[in-house]
Amino acid sequence: MSGSAHPVARGQRPVHNVATAATVDGAQVVGRIAAVLRAVSAAMPGGLTTAEAAAATGLARSTAHRLLTALVADGFLDREADDGRWCLGPELYLMGTVAAERYDVTGVARAAVRSLAAATGESAFFSARRGDETVCLLREEGSFPIRSFVLYEGIRFPLGVASAGLALLAHLPGAEVDRYLDGRGDALADQFGAAHTADAIRRRIAMTRRVGYAVNPGLIVEGSWGMGAAVFDRTGAPAWALSLTGIEPRFSASRRPELGRLLLEHAHAVGARLAQRH
Secondary structure (H helix, E strand, O other): OOOOOOOOOOOOOOHHHHHHHHHHHHHHHHHHHHHHHHHHHHOOOOOEOHHHHHHHHOOOHHHHHHHHHHHHHOOOEEEOOOOOOEEEOHHHHHHHHHHHHHHOOHHHHHHHHHHHHHHHOOEEEEEEEEOOEEEEEEEEOOOOOOOOOOOOOOOEEEOOOOHHHHHHHHOOOHHHHHHHHHHHOOHHHHHHOHHHOHHHHHHHHHHHHHHOOEEEOOOOOOOEEEEEEEEEOOOOOEEEEEEEEEEHHHHOOOOHHHHHHHHHHHHHHHHHHHHHHO
16 A cells, blocks of 8 residues: 555544534534624614524524623623623724724714705615625604605615615626525515515616616505615726615605605715715
């Protein structure tokens, strides 16, 4: 037998398989930790309970509690003494301040969000794409006294659900849209209602591509409408979105073209400024 050969004893697992298993297990743990942190972030400022964290991540309650406790020990989370809810911790704040120098775009977008709210009277928002989700980064209240509270800073929605995510999804390449929708099957409809089947979202994508902006006619909360426009990065990829929300009578067929025009104008201006910055 050649000296370079290393037979494996019967019943003994090859070393390379052990390493592979360790790599897979490690990646799974990292994925679970990331899911927990995202769930807590989406529930801020109030935070969430252990049961809510388990439900949001699909983890067993004991697993969720173990991860939450470990994150508290390292300062990534805090736990409220009075009600036991889990909140983001100081270590994330410190990391965020460092990361903001590279990634924070809200300073550029804030003026546009305020301008949209002032011009329309509706609540205006700026959201960022993170993978297959949108994250709301900014909210500015308009002057109209009746408001919609579907969106708030930190909330996440899958692409294609809220108007910001629909605007972003509509401007992705067709193959990427197919991958996204085919991979979810009926999951979005199960979570957000029958209006979110893949076929229904594809119809709204087609409409968004025709007019340039997205419309959500009260599909998340009845009577709460939204409109959104994509903001592109310097490569031409849809990376952020501006959106408006309000009650249904404020989004009449006669008014929507004007709101869409304002969204597109502001989105173009923000994209141009961000391209100069990056």
